[in-house]
Amino acid sequence: MRRVLPPRVYLKDGSYWHVASIGKLRKWTKLCREREGLPAMYLALAKLTADKRLDDMVPKLVADWQATVGSKREKKTRDDDAFRCREVSEAFAEFRAEEIRPPDVNGFLADFKETPRTFNAYRSLLRELMRFAEEKGFRPAGSNPTAAIKPMKTQARNRYITDSELRRIKVGAMVGKDGQRTRSGPMICALIDLAYLTGQRIGDLLALQWSAVGKEGILFKPRKNEKNTRVAVLIEWTPSLRALIDRIRADKGPAVKSISHVIATQKGQPYKYHGAGIAWTRAVERAGIEDVHFHDIRAKALTDKDRAEGMGAARTMGGHSTENQTADYVRHKTATRTTATR
Numbered sequence: 001m002r003r004v005l006p007p008r009v010y011l012k013d014g015s016y017w018h019v020a021s022i023g024k025l026r027k028w029t030k031l032c033r034e035r036e037g038l039p040a041m042y043l044a045l046a047k048l049t050a051d052k053r054l055d056d057m058v059p060k061l062v063a064d065w066q067a068t069v070g071s072k073r074e075k076k077t078r079d080d081d082a083f084r085c086r087e088v089s090e091a092f093a094e095f096r097a098e099e100i101r102p103p104d105v106n107g108f109l110a111d112f113k114e115t116p117r118t119f120n121a122y123r124s125l126l127r128e129l130m131r132f133a134e135e136k137g138f139r140p141a142g143s144n145p146t147a148a149i150k151p152m153k154t155q156a157r158n159r160y161i162t163d164s165e166l167r168r169i170k171v172g173a174m175v176g177k178d179g180q181r182t183r184s185g186p187m188i189c190a191l192i193d194l195a196y197l198t199g200q201r202i203g204d205l206l207a208l209q210w211s212a213v214g215k216e217g218i219l220f221k222p223r224k225n226e227k228n229t230r231v232a233v234l235i236e237w238t239p240s241l242r243a244l245i246d247r248i249r250a251d252k253g254p255a256v257k258s259i260s261h262v263i264a265t266q267k268g269q270p271y272k273y274h275g276a277g278i279a280w281t282r283a284v285e286r287a288g289i290e291d292v293h294f295h296d297i298r299a300k301a302l303t304d305k306d307r308a309e310g311m312g313a314a315r316t317m318g319g320h321s322t323e324n325q326t327a328d329y330v331r332h333k334t335a336t337r338t339t340a341t342r
Contacts (some may be wrong), residue, residue: 006045006057016041018048038089039063056138058092058100058129065132074223076203076273084125097133098140102148109149116152123151156328161300165289166192172286173279183266186251188279191263191271192297193244198235199301199317202294206271208262213245222319231319302329 005011008019009031016031031044038059046060055061062085070081091108092100105126112119127146133139170192174185194205204222212219217236235241249256252264261270280294298318306314306326315326 006042009041009045016044018045037086038093039066039085043067055136056097056133058095058097059089061097061133061136061138062089062129064136065129069128069132074203079273080121081125084122088122088125088129097130097136097138100130100145102145105145105149113152116154120151120154123149157296157299159291159293159296159299160303161292161296165287165292166196166297166300168287168289169280169283169292173283175286177286184279187248187263187265187271188276188283190244190248190251191276192280194263195294195297196301197238197241197244199298199305199314200233200235200319201298202276203273206261206263206273206276209260210256210262211260213262217241218245220319231321233317233319235317299329302326306330 005016010017010019011034014034016034018029018031020027020029029048031048032040039062042057042060043063046055046063055064066081066085070078070085073081088108092104095104105123108126109119109122112122123146127144130139130144130146134141134144170189173188173192174181176182191202191205194200194208195202198205198218198220200220201222204220207223208218208220212221217234218241220233220235222231222233245262248262252259252268255268259268263271263276265271265275277294284292302314302318305317311323311326311330314330315323318326318329320326
């Protein structure tokens, strides 16, 4: 089906252009590259023409939402949103916000029914976008079309990384396919060890600065908790944790004084989530281990903490407001143990 573009907008040489008539002349104004997607095109067009009639078109609505609401989210969430927003904009390019009905949503989500988590992520985004459309007056209040679509049930993750698997992954981080030592290996191994010893999320580990490393331990202020529990977690020193921090300091040498973040590249810059994720994926592939995510290290840490010191200690480490939240990490990770009846 041929895409219907707004009046005076054309796709040429891989870019969207706006064409205005000036007497007998035609003025071509580049809006954006095609690969940047329809949200970028509609946003550029709105800035150029101030045409309010375009505001309720889904790609323009998506662009407005990203600029006003999505921009306040965490960096990783914004990255995920950007990809999904492009997909939504492409799928609903010719729709005005008020035209979207439950069958349209159901048809879009049908492609993701084999992957429940992805299905639910897109459903959640569409629900939020339609809420935003109601807020802007583009849909009647209470008419959100996603309300009729039930989320899919997802299976609780029960993957427990063994000590042996974690060692193999660290070897995979240190040694490349060519058998040579990788430049990023020592820092990725440090990141893995820090994740296990502290039980914190990767976003908070990558954001950790040397100013949070104090006499009593390492102070984490989980960003995920900022708007709810506001729990700060002090991970007190143990011989292993102190040895790890000393190892990181020694790896950076005298330059560590000018580096702000604990987990930093060889150039002293903070590791980005994408870069750390690629390094982790390659290490896992070299180790030959299947079905393992970096987030599983947090589950392992809280599970081991629960086994050694009880659920209360695991809850404190996890920065959770309730033990039920902690139980989502430790439940079913390993079998409970008991003796025989006789």
